[in-house]
Amino acid sequence: MDAAGAAAAAALLWSGQGSQGSWPAQEAGRQSDSETQESEEDGSDHPATGTLVKLRNFPASWVEEDVLPFLPEKLARLLRRFGPLLFEPAPEADLQASGPIFFAAFREAAAAEEAVAKLHGVDLRSNAEKRAAGGRPAQAWERFSVQTEEPTALSSAVLAHWAQRGVVKPDDNPDNLQAEDFEFEFADSGEFAEGDGSETEPPTEPPSEGEVSEDRSKVTVLLRNFPSSWLSEEALPQLSARITALLNKFGQLRSKPKVLESSIGLVATATFQELQDAEKAIQALDGLDWRSPAEAKDGRPASAHEYFRAEMVQEVASRLQELAAAPSMAVLGAGGFETMVEGAAAAQAFLSAEVDPSFQGYKAKRERVKVKLQQTGRNLRWEKANSDAEEDPAPAQWPTTAWTAFAPETEAVEVAPEMRELDPADTHLVIRGVPWDWSALQLQMLFTPFGGVQAMQAFASDEKGGRIVRVRLEDLAQHAVAAVHFQQPQGGLMLRCEHVLGPREKELLALAAERERRRREEEAEEARQRQVAIEEAERQKQAAAFAERRGVWEVANADFAAAVLAKAEKDLDRSKRLQAAADSLRDPSLSKQRRRMLVALVEAERKRQAPMIPGLEQAAMAAADAEIKAWQHYVIQAERDYLNLIQEAEAAETRAMSKADRDSRRAEQARVDLERKRRRRERELRAIERAAMLRADEQSRAVEEATALAEEQTREEFEAELMERAEDEVREFCDFERRREAEERRRMAADEAEFHRLQEEERRRKVEEERKQKLVMEWRRKQAARRALDSDEEPSEADEDDKKSPDRDRSNLDRKKDANHEEQSDMLKAARNPFGPVRERPAEKETSTKPEKESKRTREEEKRRLKEEEAAKRRKREKEEAAAELQRFEQELQRRNNFLLRRRQQEEDDLRKEAEAQEQAVRDEEERKKREVEQSRMAWEDKLRMKFEVEERRKEAEARKHEEAERRKQERAERKREAMRPQETVRLLQEKEQEIKRMQAELAKKREEAKKQEEQRERGSSSAPASRSSSPVRKEKHKRRKEKRRSAGSRSRSERRNKKRKKRRNQSSSSSSRPRGKKRKVSYVR
DSSP, X not given: OOHHHHHHHHHHHHHOOXXXXXXXXXHHHHSOHHHHHHHHHHHHTSOOOOEEEEEEOOOTTTSSTTXXXXXXXXXXXXXXXXSOEEEEEEEOSSOBTTBOOEEEEESSHHHHHHHHHHHTTOBOOOHHHHHXXXXXXXXXXXXXXXXXXXXXXXXXXXXXXXXXXXXXXXXXXXTSOOHHHHHHHHHHHSOOXXXXXXXXXXXXXXOOGGGOSOOOGGGEXXXXXXXXXXXXXXXXXXXXXXXXXXXXXXXXXXXXXXXXXXXXXXXXXXXXXXXXXXXXXHHHHTTEEOOOHHHHTTOOOOOGGGEEEEEEHHHHHHHHHHTTXXXXXXXXXXXXXXXXXXXXXXXXXXXXXXXXXXXXXXXXXXXXXXXXXXXXXXXXXXXHHHSSSSOOOOOOOOOOOHHHHHSOGGGOOOXXXXXXXXXXXXXXXXXXXXOTTOOHHHHHHHTGGGTOEEEEEEEEEOTTSXXXXXXXXXXXXHHHHHHHHTTSOBTTBOOEEEEEOOHHHHHHHHHXXXXXXXXXXXXXXHHHHHHHHHHHHHHHHHHHHHHHHHHHHHHHHHHHHHHHIIIIIOOHHHHHHHHHHHHHHTOTTOOHHHHXXXXXXXXXXXXXXXXXXXXXXXXXXXXXXXXXXXXXXXXXXXXXXXXHHHHHHHHHHHHHHHHHHHHHHHHHHHHHHHHHHHHHHHHHHHHHHHHXXXXXXXXXXXXXXXXXXXXXXXXXXXXXXXXXXXXXHHHHHHHHHHHHHHHHHHHHHHHHHHHHHHHHHHHHHHHHHHHHHHHHHHHHHHHHHHHHHOOXXXXXXXXXXXXXXXXXXXXXXXXXXXXXXXXXXXXXXXXXXXXXXXXXXXXXXXXXXXXXXXXXXXXXXXXXXXHHHHHHHHHHXXXXXXXXXXXXXXXXXXXXXXXXXXXXXXXXXXXXXXXHHHHHHHHHHHHHXXXXXXXXXXXXXXXXXXXXXXXXXXXXXXXXXXXXXXXXXXXXXXXXXXXXXXXXXXXXXXXHHHHXXXXXXXXXXXXXXXXXXXXXXXHHHOOSHHHHHTHHHHHHHHHHHHHHHHHHHHHHHXXXXXXXXXHHHHHHXXXXXXXGGXXXXXXXXX
């Protein structure tokens, strides 16, 4: 950009006036002079202030290499949230060490101040980075920086960029509402849009015939990144139907969706009838993760191609137009989808894909010719074969030497390379630093790996004392390889090698450079033509869009005026006229004169409604502000809750990690200690083994001799101990049986005495009851006789008193008191004259008539009959009570008998269970003894193999034996203490019974054997009849002797057996000859 353009841009910014310069020249040319003046007057009411802001310290994800070209677009979208822009963000030419720096200009100073207040100092770190920093506050370079600057801080590069791009049009700022925004917002919410017609009023030039067609780009949606299930071979034919069904959920379509194939895959375009439906579809579908639950169950975040994308075609086209001039740039969608396009050609192809169904994608790029300097020969020819240059000429014909040219053919001989001629202008190598003592053959051998030497010439010495040699190789392609190879030290010797190019190589390099220059010029020309075509298409598109917007604005203006009337003044006639004007303006066949008249009518009505609009706008803005504040409070509270949850999770994680660390340290320490103990134990065992091996040979012979004797001794001791224990158990069993029988007799005597006592008490109670009944009957009889003799006039009062107080509930004393009271009451029944003297006894009635006596007798008989009935009932009730009491006593006695029976049954069950447990214990004991015997055998075998093991096991056996003896003593003491407990007693009795049965079986077996032997002796000795006759006498004597031996008890037998064993042991010890004459003690391991 030249200095004049930069100065113009700076002046435009500083003056604050330049909004008029952003409109296209074609649009300005279509307006009439009067309309141009009106638009200039309207635009002068809102001049741009041109407040400059400086942006730096961006997030790391914004400045990555692949998304850095889209940073201006992101910044523009961010800044437009606070107000319209005058100049879009432009980068600083010189990149600073801290990152890129951008400058932008707002139209209003308030918008710039709000952006600085809300964006400056925002912490750019993520939650993970904050946790890693340990709560450290963000540094200056970790915060977003937005500051206002003076225009003098602008560089020439920023001014040149703004001069080239121009001022941002009001239509490009999304904050400035268009005419259709008024229409759709009123239809949805019933509220009125912001702003009056001053900012949105378009030129009123009538459209030409080519501008009547509708622009559907604002309601056309571009869809891409479809689910993989939609793109399979079976489902691909239904792709258009699926898209139609999906988009019909948001609104009606104008036509069937078109599925196109482009370089980024399958895309689809669909046109909605209403802009609001298209926005709803984009808001709901853009960025939607289309993976199934099975694909997303592993928790992997979705990739860029796994998000469904929906965008407006106009937004995609505007981005491509901005990037059309770049040679190669990444076009990034709203959700992060990335694809590479090739300059303006890619932009044009993408735009044509919207209307050209036959588009089959971009062509592959033509492979460029790569030329590397300092390379000749074979490599150059390989590269040339891959290019589209001219054919490879014939290989160079090197000139022959003069002496070979003139020599006869029969006399031609091969000469050494150092004697051949070498042209300095031809391709060769210059070797410096060759030692003087090297021969020509050594130099030839040095270049043998590179194809051999064709010619060689040594012509001078270098500055370091070495020789300079020129070498030409047989293979021209090996010159560059050898030059690179000899730049490295060779056996401690550094040779400096230089590759001198020949004329043919230089010619080929020049031709390749020329072809590259022509190719670049052709590509530049093609890019310029594509850019011109794109600009021409854009101008035509803008003209059509301008005409469309103008028609839509006129209709929306009329609808807005009619809505204001319907809302504010309730003027139905005027509202109907404006609605009819709006309907007429929607007709594309309306004449220009009629359209101008209707537009003038609508403008006049809008001017008249100007005072009413601010009030409606204020009400709408107040409602919007209240909703915004509510949402802000909700978002702040949600963020606070989220941070609290994160802190709690971090604290829990820290505690778990600390606990895991402690556990791991403890486990590691325990493992180290265990390993140390194991090694110490191994060392001790090795020492014991070395000491034991020295004594193994000496002790092996003694072990063999003592084995048989030890086994016999152990067996005899075991049998003696077994017999002693059996005798003790039999004796204890007999004592227990005696105690049990005595206790049973005592218990039975106590139960019988208790039963007799209860029977005696019951008998006494019955006798007492009968005596009481007799006394009561006697008293009642006397009372009845006394009442029968009584001649009182009112005898029924005593009877009533008897009925009220039953005799069965009174004692003898109470009955006597009642009798005395009745006698006194009978004496005082005489009537007293209330008018007579007080001291005079009242006189009784002396006159009685016969009817009165009859009635009195009748009453007495009735009373007597009632008393007899009552006595009968009372006797019956007493008998029933006595029978019930006797029944209760019998039930109680039966209950006690049942209780005793159940207790005996329970004892029998306990005895049975204990017997089963004892049998199981006996079986376990036998198995244990078998295992001990087997272990003893194995131990003796191990002792024969290694003496140190025998010694160690002997100690263990002694310890176990000691423990077993202690345990047996404790068990015996415990059994003696718990002998009185029923369950333990039963278990011990069963054990003793089993032992007694076993001993009886052994004794019976021995008796049978002795009886058989006796019979055999009798049959052998009884040869005479006298002897046969005396056989019963001998049998009787033998029976008495057996009974005597049996009565002697097991104690005497065990003593005699022990004496015999000691005697045999002494004999064996005296007969055996051992070293030192001592008996060697060998333990028996069980």
